Amino acid sequence: MEAAFLLPTFLTLVLLALQPVCLLYTQAVMESAAAQTARLMVTADAESDEACRAFALRRLAAVPDVSVFHAGGPLSWDIELTCAEETGGQVGVTIAGTARPLPIIGAFARAFGETNASGDVRLEVSVDYEGRPAWLEGDYETWIAMWDD
Numbered sequence: 466m467e468a469a470f471l472l473p474t475f476l477t478l479v480l481l482a483l484q485p486v487c488l489l490y491t492q493a494v495m496e497s498a499a500a501q502t503a504r505l506m507v508t509a510d511a512e513s514d515e516a517c518r519a520f521a522l523r524r525l526a527a528v529p530d531v532s533v534f535h536a537g538g539p540l541s542w543d544i545e546l547t548c549a550e551e552t553g554g555q556v557g558v559t560i561a562g563t564a565r566p567l568p569i570i571g572a573f574a575r576a577f578g579e580t581n582a583s584g585d586v587r588l589e590v591s592v593d594y595e596g597r598p599a600w601l602e603g604d605y606e607t608w609i610a611m612w613d614d
Contacts, residue, residue: 484567487533491564492588498524499558499592506548506556507596518544521560532565536585554596561589 502521509517521544528535535541547557563585580586 480567484533488564488586488588491528491534491562492590494525494527495560495562495588495590496592498527499560499590500594502544502546503556503558503592503594506546506558507594514546514548517546521558525560525562533567534564536563536565549596555593556596557591557593559589559591561587563587 498521501524502517505520506517522540522542525542526539530539541562543559543561545557545559545561547559549556563581565583565585
């Protein structure tokens, strides 16, 4: 009799703990991919947006293709790249995606964050990376010339 009551309660608690773990894992992979892509953008050519986008997608492949982690498949990530105006400037990477909440949590998904029409929770990460620190004076050629003397 007790098992008939405790087993469903225990399984419900496990499911309630599982969803945040899945979302946190996805968020961590998204942050890492955005940071690595931003660092790549500082050192890459200005015309290599597609290469940087492909790099980010390869990093995002670490997220399992399961709707609890990420809904829509491996190519459904929204990746926005903000390039620097000049070499060594600030770059930005924004990655967004959706995750389908478990049925038990789906009723409360709107309380967790932004949802779309099908009830998927929207996850978004934005990283800005400064390629040239503010304390560094002069242009790049002047700075390199100091080390050649």
